[in-house]
Amino acid sequence: MEPKLDLPALLEVGGLEVRYGGIRAVRGIDLRVGERExxxxxxxxxxxxxxxxxxxAGLSRDTGGSLRYAGRDIARLRAFERARLGLALVPEGRGVFSRLTVEENLAMGAYARSRAAARPVRERVLALFPRLAQRRGQTAGTLSGGEQQMLAIARALMSGPRLLLLDEPGMGLAPLIVQRIFEVIRMVNREGVAVLLVEQNARAALRLASRAxxxxxxxxxxxGEARSLLDDPKVRSAYLGESG
Ligand SMILES: Nc1ncnc2c1ncn2[C@@H]1O[C@H](COP(=O)(O)OP(=O)(O)OP(=O)(O)O)[C@@H](O)[C@H]1O
Ligand SMILES: [Mg+2]
Structure with missing residues:
Protein backbone atom coordinates (compact mmCIF):
# COMPACT_ATOMS: atom_id res chain seq x y z
CA MET A 1 0.00 0.00 0.00
CA GLU A 2 2.85 2.38 -0.72
CA PRO A 3 1.72 5.86 -1.77
CA LYS A 4 1.69 6.36 -5.50
CA LEU A 5 1.70 10.11 -5.64
CA ASP A 6 3.89 10.22 -8.72
CA LEU A 7 1.58 8.25 -10.99
CA PRO A 8 0.47 10.11 -14.11
CA ALA A 9 -3.09 11.37 -13.81
CA LEU A 10 -5.84 9.26 -15.31
CA LEU A 11 -8.65 11.46 -14.00
CA GLU A 12 -8.35 15.15 -13.11
CA VAL A 13 -11.37 16.92 -11.74
CA GLY A 14 -11.13 20.69 -11.41
CA GLY A 15 -13.65 22.96 -9.73
CA LEU A 16 -16.45 20.41 -10.11
CA GLU A 17 -19.91 21.76 -9.34
CA VAL A 18 -23.13 19.76 -9.20
CA ARG A 19 -26.43 21.53 -8.73
CA TYR A 20 -29.97 20.29 -8.21
CA GLY A 21 -32.21 23.26 -8.78
CA GLY A 22 -31.09 25.79 -6.20
CA ILE A 23 -29.01 23.30 -4.21
CA ARG A 24 -25.25 23.25 -4.71
CA ALA A 25 -24.52 19.64 -3.81
CA VAL A 26 -20.88 19.80 -4.98
CA ARG A 27 -19.13 23.14 -4.58
CA GLY A 28 -16.06 23.35 -6.75
CA ILE A 29 -14.00 20.34 -5.78
CA ASP A 30 -10.61 19.27 -7.17
CA LEU A 31 -9.54 15.67 -7.18
CA ARG A 32 -7.24 13.38 -9.03
CA VAL A 33 -6.85 9.66 -9.61
CA GLY A 34 -3.54 8.42 -10.99
CA GLU A 35 -3.16 5.55 -13.45
CA ARG A 36 -3.62 2.28 -11.52
CA GLU A 37 -4.21 4.17 -8.30
CA ALA A 57 -19.70 9.24 -15.11
CA GLY A 58 -21.75 11.80 -17.02
CA LEU A 59 -25.07 11.17 -15.29
CA SER A 60 -25.69 14.64 -13.83
CA ARG A 61 -27.42 17.38 -15.76
CA ASP A 62 -26.37 20.60 -14.13
CA THR A 63 -22.61 20.52 -13.62
CA GLY A 64 -19.65 22.86 -13.95
CA GLY A 65 -15.88 22.62 -13.85
CA SER A 66 -13.33 20.64 -15.81
CA LEU A 67 -13.02 16.90 -16.26
CA ARG A 68 -9.96 15.41 -17.86
CA TYR A 69 -9.66 11.67 -18.34
CA ALA A 70 -6.87 9.80 -20.10
CA GLY A 71 -5.50 13.04 -21.43
CA ARG A 72 -8.71 14.40 -22.89
CA ASP A 73 -11.48 16.76 -21.94
CA ILE A 74 -14.57 14.63 -21.28
CA ALA A 75 -16.82 17.28 -19.72
CA ARG A 76 -19.08 17.38 -22.75
CA LEU A 77 -19.16 13.68 -23.49
CA ARG A 78 -22.31 11.69 -22.83
CA ALA A 79 -22.31 8.91 -20.26
CA PHE A 80 -22.10 6.13 -22.86
CA GLU A 81 -19.17 7.85 -24.56
CA ARG A 82 -17.33 8.04 -21.25
CA ALA A 83 -18.13 4.38 -20.62
CA ARG A 84 -16.65 3.53 -23.99
CA LEU A 85 -13.41 5.21 -22.89
CA GLY A 86 -13.20 2.87 -19.93
CA LEU A 87 -14.99 4.78 -17.21
CA ALA A 88 -17.32 2.43 -15.33
CA LEU A 89 -19.66 3.36 -12.48
CA VAL A 90 -21.11 0.82 -10.06
CA PRO A 91 -23.88 2.93 -8.55
CA GLU A 92 -25.19 3.01 -5.02
CA GLY A 93 -27.74 0.24 -4.56
CA ARG A 94 -26.13 -2.03 -7.16
CA GLY A 95 -28.72 -2.01 -9.92
CA VAL A 96 -28.33 -5.50 -11.31
CA PHE A 97 -31.00 -6.73 -13.68
CA SER A 98 -32.89 -8.85 -11.18
CA ARG A 99 -34.87 -10.96 -13.67
CA LEU A 100 -31.82 -11.81 -15.74
CA THR A 101 -29.39 -14.56 -14.81
CA VAL A 102 -25.84 -13.95 -13.62
CA GLU A 103 -24.59 -14.91 -17.07
CA GLU A 104 -27.01 -12.52 -18.81
CA ASN A 105 -26.08 -9.67 -16.48
CA LEU A 106 -22.44 -10.20 -17.36
CA ALA A 107 -23.30 -10.22 -21.05
CA MET A 108 -25.01 -6.84 -20.61
CA GLY A 109 -21.76 -5.49 -19.18
CA ALA A 110 -19.94 -6.55 -22.32
CA TYR A 111 -22.53 -5.28 -24.78
CA ALA A 112 -20.01 -3.10 -26.58
CA ARG A 113 -17.73 -6.08 -27.24
CA SER A 114 -17.96 -8.91 -29.72
CA ARG A 115 -18.72 -12.36 -28.33
CA ALA A 116 -15.23 -13.51 -29.11
CA ALA A 117 -13.72 -10.55 -27.29
CA ALA A 118 -16.03 -10.94 -24.32
CA ARG A 119 -15.28 -14.61 -23.67
CA PRO A 120 -11.77 -14.34 -22.18
CA VAL A 121 -12.83 -11.32 -20.11
CA ARG A 122 -15.77 -13.27 -18.76
CA GLU A 123 -13.52 -16.15 -17.78
CA ARG A 124 -11.22 -13.77 -15.90
CA VAL A 125 -14.09 -12.03 -14.18
CA LEU A 126 -15.68 -15.33 -13.11
CA ALA A 127 -12.31 -16.46 -11.76
CA LEU A 128 -12.33 -13.39 -9.50
CA PHE A 129 -15.83 -14.25 -8.29
CA PRO A 130 -16.07 -18.02 -7.80
CA ARG A 131 -19.46 -17.65 -6.10
CA LEU A 132 -20.86 -16.09 -9.24
CA ALA A 133 -19.33 -18.81 -11.37
CA GLN A 134 -21.30 -21.38 -9.36
CA ARG A 135 -24.47 -19.36 -9.87
CA ARG A 136 -24.22 -18.55 -13.57
CA GLY A 137 -27.76 -19.68 -14.29
CA GLN A 138 -29.43 -18.16 -11.22
CA THR A 139 -31.54 -15.03 -11.64
CA ALA A 140 -29.84 -12.01 -10.09
CA GLY A 141 -32.85 -11.09 -7.94
CA THR A 142 -32.47 -14.32 -5.99
CA LEU A 143 -28.80 -13.75 -5.16
CA SER A 144 -27.85 -12.58 -1.66
CA GLY A 145 -27.05 -8.90 -1.17
CA GLY A 146 -23.32 -9.59 -1.17
CA GLU A 147 -23.57 -11.69 -4.31
CA GLN A 148 -25.56 -8.95 -6.05
CA GLN A 149 -22.86 -6.43 -5.18
CA MET A 150 -20.23 -8.78 -6.57
CA LEU A 151 -22.30 -9.19 -9.72
CA ALA A 152 -22.57 -5.41 -10.11
CA ILE A 153 -18.79 -5.10 -9.88
CA ALA A 154 -18.28 -8.10 -12.18
CA ARG A 155 -20.63 -6.59 -14.74
CA ALA A 156 -18.69 -3.32 -14.67
CA LEU A 157 -15.46 -5.26 -15.19
CA MET A 158 -16.90 -6.90 -18.31
CA SER A 159 -16.56 -3.60 -20.13
CA GLY A 160 -12.81 -3.64 -19.49
CA PRO A 161 -12.62 -0.38 -17.52
CA ARG A 162 -9.51 1.67 -16.85
CA LEU A 163 -11.23 3.52 -14.03
CA LEU A 164 -13.84 1.97 -11.78
CA LEU A 165 -16.08 4.32 -9.80
CA LEU A 166 -17.56 2.40 -6.86
CA ASP A 167 -20.35 3.92 -4.81
CA GLU A 168 -20.56 2.28 -1.38
CA PRO A 169 -20.01 -1.33 -2.38
CA GLY A 170 -20.16 -2.38 1.28
CA MET A 171 -23.53 -0.77 1.96
CA GLY A 172 -25.82 -2.93 4.08
CA LEU A 173 -23.60 -5.98 3.97
CA ALA A 174 -22.16 -8.07 6.77
CA PRO A 175 -18.55 -7.29 7.73
CA LEU A 176 -17.25 -10.56 6.34
CA ILE A 177 -18.84 -9.95 2.94
CA VAL A 178 -17.54 -6.39 2.92
CA GLN A 179 -14.08 -7.77 3.57
CA ARG A 180 -14.42 -10.16 0.62
CA ILE A 181 -15.62 -7.35 -1.65
CA PHE A 182 -12.71 -5.16 -0.61
CA GLU A 183 -10.31 -8.02 -1.35
CA VAL A 184 -11.75 -8.24 -4.83
CA ILE A 185 -11.39 -4.47 -5.28
CA ARG A 186 -7.76 -4.77 -4.26
CA MET A 187 -7.19 -7.60 -6.77
CA VAL A 188 -8.88 -5.67 -9.56
CA ASN A 189 -6.71 -2.66 -8.75
CA ARG A 190 -3.57 -4.84 -8.76
CA GLU A 191 -4.48 -5.95 -12.26
CA GLY A 192 -4.10 -2.32 -13.30
CA VAL A 193 -7.58 -0.81 -12.97
CA ALA A 194 -7.67 2.56 -11.22
CA VAL A 195 -10.40 2.85 -8.58
CA LEU A 196 -12.25 5.76 -7.04
CA LEU A 197 -14.06 4.28 -4.06
CA VAL A 198 -16.81 5.97 -2.08
CA GLU A 199 -17.38 4.23 1.21
CA GLN A 200 -19.12 4.86 4.52
CA ASN A 201 -16.83 2.40 6.21
CA ALA A 202 -14.00 4.92 6.38
CA ARG A 203 -11.57 2.75 8.24
CA ALA A 204 -11.71 -0.11 5.76
CA ALA A 205 -11.56 2.27 2.81
CA LEU A 206 -8.57 4.13 4.21
CA ARG A 207 -6.75 0.84 4.75
CA LEU A 208 -7.35 -0.16 1.17
CA ALA A 209 -6.54 3.11 -0.61
CA SER A 210 -3.26 4.88 -1.16
CA ARG A 211 -4.79 8.35 -1.04
CA ALA A 212 -8.07 9.76 0.19
CA GLY A 224 -3.76 13.19 1.59
CA GLU A 225 -2.17 9.81 2.01
CA ALA A 226 -4.71 7.35 3.34
CA ARG A 227 -2.35 6.24 6.05
CA SER A 228 -1.85 9.72 7.45
CA LEU A 229 -5.60 10.38 7.36
CA LEU A 230 -6.11 7.22 9.44
CA ASP A 231 -3.97 8.88 12.11
CA ASP A 232 -5.51 12.33 11.78
CA PRO A 233 -7.35 13.21 15.02
CA LYS A 234 -10.08 15.06 13.13
CA VAL A 235 -10.72 12.08 10.85
CA ARG A 236 -10.58 9.72 13.80
CA SER A 237 -13.25 11.56 15.74
CA ALA A 238 -15.53 12.47 12.83
CA TYR A 239 -15.30 9.38 10.62
CA LEU A 240 -13.78 6.55 12.60
CA GLY A 241 -16.07 6.83 15.59
CA GLU A 242 -13.36 7.63 18.08
CA SER A 243 -13.59 10.35 20.69
CA GLY A 244 -10.87 12.94 21.24
N1 LIG B 1 -31.54 14.05 -7.73
C1 LIG B 1 -31.42 14.93 -6.72
N2 LIG B 1 -32.28 15.98 -6.62
C2 LIG B 1 -32.18 16.89 -5.63
N3 LIG B 1 -31.22 16.84 -4.68
C3 LIG B 1 -30.34 15.82 -4.72
C4 LIG B 1 -30.40 14.81 -5.74
N4 LIG B 1 -29.40 13.94 -5.53
C5 LIG B 1 -28.75 14.36 -4.42
N5 LIG B 1 -29.32 15.50 -3.94
C6 LIG B 1 -28.87 16.26 -2.76
O1 LIG B 1 -27.49 16.56 -2.92
C7 LIG B 1 -26.79 16.40 -1.69
C8 LIG B 1 -25.65 15.41 -1.89
O2 LIG B 1 -26.19 14.13 -2.13
P1 LIG B 1 -25.30 12.86 -2.47
O3 LIG B 1 -26.21 11.74 -2.78
O4 LIG B 1 -24.30 13.24 -3.48
O5 LIG B 1 -24.56 12.64 -1.07
P2 LIG B 1 -23.70 11.40 -0.57
O6 LIG B 1 -22.44 11.96 0.00
O7 LIG B 1 -23.57 10.38 -1.61
O8 LIG B 1 -24.59 10.85 0.64
P3 LIG B 1 -24.83 9.33 1.16
O9 LIG B 1 -23.62 9.01 2.00
O10 LIG B 1 -26.05 9.44 2.01
O11 LIG B 1 -24.98 8.45 -0.01
C9 LIG B 1 -27.82 15.96 -0.67
O12 LIG B 1 -28.21 17.09 0.04
C10 LIG B 1 -28.95 15.41 -1.50
O13 LIG B 1 -30.19 15.60 -0.86
MG1 LIG C 1 -24.20 8.44 -1.76
Whole structure:
Protein backbone atom coordinates (compact mmCIF):
# COMPACT_ATOMS: atom_id res chain seq x y z
CA MET A 1 0.00 0.00 0.00
CA GLU A 2 2.85 2.38 -0.72
CA PRO A 3 1.72 5.86 -1.77
CA LYS A 4 1.69 6.36 -5.50
CA LEU A 5 1.70 10.11 -5.64
CA ASP A 6 3.89 10.22 -8.72
CA LEU A 7 1.58 8.25 -10.99
CA PRO A 8 0.47 10.11 -14.11
CA ALA A 9 -3.09 11.37 -13.81
CA LEU A 10 -5.84 9.26 -15.31
CA LEU A 11 -8.65 11.46 -14.00
CA GLU A 12 -8.35 15.15 -13.11
CA VAL A 13 -11.37 16.92 -11.74
CA GLY A 14 -11.13 20.69 -11.41
CA GLY A 15 -13.65 22.96 -9.73
CA LEU A 16 -16.45 20.41 -10.11
CA GLU A 17 -19.91 21.76 -9.34
CA VAL A 18 -23.13 19.76 -9.20
CA ARG A 19 -26.43 21.53 -8.73
CA TYR A 20 -29.97 20.29 -8.21
CA GLY A 21 -32.21 23.26 -8.78
CA GLY A 22 -31.09 25.79 -6.20
CA ILE A 23 -29.01 23.30 -4.21
CA ARG A 24 -25.25 23.25 -4.71
CA ALA A 25 -24.52 19.64 -3.81
CA VAL A 26 -20.88 19.80 -4.98
CA ARG A 27 -19.13 23.14 -4.58
CA GLY A 28 -16.06 23.35 -6.75
CA ILE A 29 -14.00 20.34 -5.78
CA ASP A 30 -10.61 19.27 -7.17
CA LEU A 31 -9.54 15.67 -7.18
CA ARG A 32 -7.24 13.38 -9.03
CA VAL A 33 -6.85 9.66 -9.61
CA GLY A 34 -3.54 8.42 -10.99
CA GLU A 35 -3.16 5.55 -13.45
CA ARG A 36 -3.62 2.28 -11.52
CA GLU A 37 -4.21 4.17 -8.30
CA UNK A 38 -6.81 3.31 -5.63
CA UNK A 39 -8.26 6.48 -4.13
CA UNK A 40 -11.12 6.76 -1.68
CA UNK A 41 -13.64 9.48 -1.06
CA UNK A 42 -15.23 9.53 2.37
CA UNK A 43 -17.70 11.80 4.09
CA UNK A 44 -20.97 11.88 5.98
CA UNK A 45 -24.43 11.30 4.46
CA UNK A 46 -25.35 14.04 2.03
CA UNK A 47 -21.76 15.30 1.64
CA UNK A 48 -21.95 14.99 -2.15
CA UNK A 49 -20.02 11.79 -2.76
CA UNK A 50 -22.55 10.09 -5.04
CA UNK A 51 -23.14 13.36 -6.87
CA UNK A 52 -19.41 13.54 -7.54
CA UNK A 53 -19.23 10.02 -8.93
CA UNK A 54 -22.35 10.50 -11.03
CA UNK A 55 -21.00 13.73 -12.48
CA UNK A 56 -17.73 12.02 -13.40
CA ALA A 57 -19.70 9.24 -15.11
CA GLY A 58 -21.75 11.80 -17.02
CA LEU A 59 -25.07 11.17 -15.29
CA SER A 60 -25.69 14.64 -13.83
CA ARG A 61 -27.42 17.38 -15.76
CA ASP A 62 -26.37 20.60 -14.13
CA THR A 63 -22.61 20.52 -13.62
CA GLY A 64 -19.65 22.86 -13.95
CA GLY A 65 -15.88 22.62 -13.85
CA SER A 66 -13.33 20.64 -15.81
CA LEU A 67 -13.02 16.90 -16.26
CA ARG A 68 -9.96 15.41 -17.86
CA TYR A 69 -9.66 11.67 -18.34
CA ALA A 70 -6.87 9.80 -20.10
CA GLY A 71 -5.50 13.04 -21.43
CA ARG A 72 -8.71 14.40 -22.89
CA ASP A 73 -11.48 16.76 -21.94
CA ILE A 74 -14.57 14.63 -21.28
CA ALA A 75 -16.82 17.28 -19.72
CA ARG A 76 -19.08 17.38 -22.75
CA LEU A 77 -19.16 13.68 -23.49
CA ARG A 78 -22.31 11.69 -22.83
CA ALA A 79 -22.31 8.91 -20.26
CA PHE A 80 -22.10 6.13 -22.86
CA GLU A 81 -19.17 7.85 -24.56
CA ARG A 82 -17.33 8.04 -21.25
CA ALA A 83 -18.13 4.38 -20.62
CA ARG A 84 -16.65 3.53 -23.99
CA LEU A 85 -13.41 5.21 -22.89
CA GLY A 86 -13.20 2.87 -19.93
CA LEU A 87 -14.99 4.78 -17.21
CA ALA A 88 -17.32 2.43 -15.33
CA LEU A 89 -19.66 3.36 -12.48
CA VAL A 90 -21.11 0.82 -10.06
CA PRO A 91 -23.88 2.93 -8.55
CA GLU A 92 -25.19 3.01 -5.02
CA GLY A 93 -27.74 0.24 -4.56
CA ARG A 94 -26.13 -2.03 -7.16
CA GLY A 95 -28.72 -2.01 -9.92
CA VAL A 96 -28.33 -5.50 -11.31
CA PHE A 97 -31.00 -6.73 -13.68
CA SER A 98 -32.89 -8.85 -11.18
CA ARG A 99 -34.87 -10.96 -13.67
CA LEU A 100 -31.82 -11.81 -15.74
CA THR A 101 -29.39 -14.56 -14.81
CA VAL A 102 -25.84 -13.95 -13.62
CA GLU A 103 -24.59 -14.91 -17.07
CA GLU A 104 -27.01 -12.52 -18.81
CA ASN A 105 -26.08 -9.67 -16.48
CA LEU A 106 -22.44 -10.20 -17.36
CA ALA A 107 -23.30 -10.22 -21.05
CA MET A 108 -25.01 -6.84 -20.61
CA GLY A 109 -21.76 -5.49 -19.18
CA ALA A 110 -19.94 -6.55 -22.32
CA TYR A 111 -22.53 -5.28 -24.78
CA ALA A 112 -20.01 -3.10 -26.58
CA ARG A 113 -17.73 -6.08 -27.24
CA SER A 114 -17.96 -8.91 -29.72
CA ARG A 115 -18.72 -12.36 -28.33
CA ALA A 116 -15.23 -13.51 -29.11
CA ALA A 117 -13.72 -10.55 -27.29
CA ALA A 118 -16.03 -10.94 -24.32
CA ARG A 119 -15.28 -14.61 -23.67
CA PRO A 120 -11.77 -14.34 -22.18
CA VAL A 121 -12.83 -11.32 -20.11
CA ARG A 122 -15.77 -13.27 -18.76
CA GLU A 123 -13.52 -16.15 -17.78
CA ARG A 124 -11.22 -13.77 -15.90
CA VAL A 125 -14.09 -12.03 -14.18
CA LEU A 126 -15.68 -15.33 -13.11
CA ALA A 127 -12.31 -16.46 -11.76
CA LEU A 128 -12.33 -13.39 -9.50
CA PHE A 129 -15.83 -14.25 -8.29
CA PRO A 130 -16.07 -18.02 -7.80
CA ARG A 131 -19.46 -17.65 -6.10
CA LEU A 132 -20.86 -16.09 -9.24
CA ALA A 133 -19.33 -18.81 -11.37
CA GLN A 134 -21.30 -21.38 -9.36
CA ARG A 135 -24.47 -19.36 -9.87
CA ARG A 136 -24.22 -18.55 -13.57
CA GLY A 137 -27.76 -19.68 -14.29
CA GLN A 138 -29.43 -18.16 -11.22
CA THR A 139 -31.54 -15.03 -11.64
CA ALA A 140 -29.84 -12.01 -10.09
CA GLY A 141 -32.85 -11.09 -7.94
CA THR A 142 -32.47 -14.32 -5.99
CA LEU A 143 -28.80 -13.75 -5.16
CA SER A 144 -27.85 -12.58 -1.66
CA GLY A 145 -27.05 -8.90 -1.17
CA GLY A 146 -23.32 -9.59 -1.17
CA GLU A 147 -23.57 -11.69 -4.31
CA GLN A 148 -25.56 -8.95 -6.05
CA GLN A 149 -22.86 -6.43 -5.18
CA MET A 150 -20.23 -8.78 -6.57
CA LEU A 151 -22.30 -9.19 -9.72
CA ALA A 152 -22.57 -5.41 -10.11
CA ILE A 153 -18.79 -5.10 -9.88
CA ALA A 154 -18.28 -8.10 -12.18
CA ARG A 155 -20.63 -6.59 -14.74
CA ALA A 156 -18.69 -3.32 -14.67
CA LEU A 157 -15.46 -5.26 -15.19
CA MET A 158 -16.90 -6.90 -18.31
CA SER A 159 -16.56 -3.60 -20.13
CA GLY A 160 -12.81 -3.64 -19.49
CA PRO A 161 -12.62 -0.38 -17.52
CA ARG A 162 -9.51 1.67 -16.85
CA LEU A 163 -11.23 3.52 -14.03
CA LEU A 164 -13.84 1.97 -11.78
CA LEU A 165 -16.08 4.32 -9.80
CA LEU A 166 -17.56 2.40 -6.86
CA ASP A 167 -20.35 3.92 -4.81
CA GLU A 168 -20.56 2.28 -1.38
CA PRO A 169 -20.01 -1.33 -2.38
CA GLY A 170 -20.16 -2.38 1.28
CA MET A 171 -23.53 -0.77 1.96
CA GLY A 172 -25.82 -2.93 4.08
CA LEU A 173 -23.60 -5.98 3.97
CA ALA A 174 -22.16 -8.07 6.77
CA PRO A 175 -18.55 -7.29 7.73
CA LEU A 176 -17.25 -10.56 6.34
CA ILE A 177 -18.84 -9.95 2.94
CA VAL A 178 -17.54 -6.39 2.92
CA GLN A 179 -14.08 -7.77 3.57
CA ARG A 180 -14.42 -10.16 0.62
CA ILE A 181 -15.62 -7.35 -1.65
CA PHE A 182 -12.71 -5.16 -0.61
CA GLU A 183 -10.31 -8.02 -1.35
CA VAL A 184 -11.75 -8.24 -4.83
CA ILE A 185 -11.39 -4.47 -5.28
CA ARG A 186 -7.76 -4.77 -4.26
CA MET A 187 -7.19 -7.60 -6.77
CA VAL A 188 -8.88 -5.67 -9.56
CA ASN A 189 -6.71 -2.66 -8.75
CA ARG A 190 -3.57 -4.84 -8.76
CA GLU A 191 -4.48 -5.95 -12.26
CA GLY A 192 -4.10 -2.32 -13.30
CA VAL A 193 -7.58 -0.81 -12.97
CA ALA A 194 -7.67 2.56 -11.22
CA VAL A 195 -10.40 2.85 -8.58
CA LEU A 196 -12.25 5.76 -7.04
CA LEU A 197 -14.06 4.28 -4.06
CA VAL A 198 -16.81 5.97 -2.08
CA GLU A 199 -17.38 4.23 1.21
CA GLN A 200 -19.12 4.86 4.52
CA ASN A 201 -16.83 2.40 6.21
CA ALA A 202 -14.00 4.92 6.38
CA ARG A 203 -11.57 2.75 8.24
CA ALA A 204 -11.71 -0.11 5.76
CA ALA A 205 -11.56 2.27 2.81
CA LEU A 206 -8.57 4.13 4.21
CA ARG A 207 -6.75 0.84 4.75
CA LEU A 208 -7.35 -0.16 1.17
CA ALA A 209 -6.54 3.11 -0.61
CA SER A 210 -3.26 4.88 -1.16
CA ARG A 211 -4.79 8.35 -1.04
CA ALA A 212 -8.07 9.76 0.19
CA UNK A 213 -10.31 12.79 0.08
CA UNK A 214 -12.71 13.79 2.80
CA UNK A 215 -15.85 15.59 1.71
CA UNK A 216 -18.15 17.75 3.82
CA UNK A 217 -21.18 19.72 2.61
CA UNK A 218 -20.08 19.65 -1.02
CA UNK A 219 -16.44 20.57 -0.42
CA UNK A 220 -13.20 18.66 0.05
CA UNK A 221 -12.01 19.45 3.55
CA UNK A 222 -9.05 17.10 3.79
CA UNK A 223 -6.88 15.22 1.32
CA GLY A 224 -3.76 13.19 1.59
CA GLU A 225 -2.17 9.81 2.01
CA ALA A 226 -4.71 7.35 3.34
CA ARG A 227 -2.35 6.24 6.05
CA SER A 228 -1.85 9.72 7.45
CA LEU A 229 -5.60 10.38 7.36
CA LEU A 230 -6.11 7.22 9.44
CA ASP A 231 -3.97 8.88 12.11
CA ASP A 232 -5.51 12.33 11.78
CA PRO A 233 -7.35 13.21 15.02
CA LYS A 234 -10.08 15.06 13.13
CA VAL A 235 -10.72 12.08 10.85
CA ARG A 236 -10.58 9.72 13.80
CA SER A 237 -13.25 11.56 15.74
CA ALA A 238 -15.53 12.47 12.83
CA TYR A 239 -15.30 9.38 10.62
CA LEU A 240 -13.78 6.55 12.60
CA GLY A 241 -16.07 6.83 15.59
CA GLU A 242 -13.36 7.63 18.08
CA SER A 243 -13.59 10.35 20.69
CA GLY A 244 -10.87 12.94 21.24
N1 LIG B 1 -31.54 14.05 -7.73
C1 LIG B 1 -31.42 14.93 -6.72
N2 LIG B 1 -32.28 15.98 -6.62
C2 LIG B 1 -32.18 16.89 -5.63
N3 LIG B 1 -31.22 16.84 -4.68
C3 LIG B 1 -30.34 15.82 -4.72
C4 LIG B 1 -30.40 14.81 -5.74
N4 LIG B 1 -29.40 13.94 -5.53
C5 LIG B 1 -28.75 14.36 -4.42
N5 LIG B 1 -29.32 15.50 -3.94
C6 LIG B 1 -28.87 16.26 -2.76
O1 LIG B 1 -27.49 16.56 -2.92
C7 LIG B 1 -26.79 16.40 -1.69
C8 LIG B 1 -25.65 15.41 -1.89
O2 LIG B 1 -26.19 14.13 -2.13
P1 LIG B 1 -25.30 12.86 -2.47
O3 LIG B 1 -26.21 11.74 -2.78
O4 LIG B 1 -24.30 13.24 -3.48
O5 LIG B 1 -24.56 12.64 -1.07
P2 LIG B 1 -23.70 11.40 -0.57
O6 LIG B 1 -22.44 11.96 0.00
O7 LIG B 1 -23.57 10.38 -1.61
O8 LIG B 1 -24.59 10.85 0.64
P3 LIG B 1 -24.83 9.33 1.16
O9 LIG B 1 -23.62 9.01 2.00
O10 LIG B 1 -26.05 9.44 2.01
O11 LIG B 1 -24.98 8.45 -0.01
C9 LIG B 1 -27.82 15.96 -0.67
O12 LIG B 1 -28.21 17.09 0.04
C10 LIG B 1 -28.95 15.41 -1.50
O13 LIG B 1 -30.19 15.60 -0.86
MG1 LIG C 1 -24.20 8.44 -1.76
Missing amino acids: LVCLIGANGAGKSSTLRAI YVMESGSIVLA
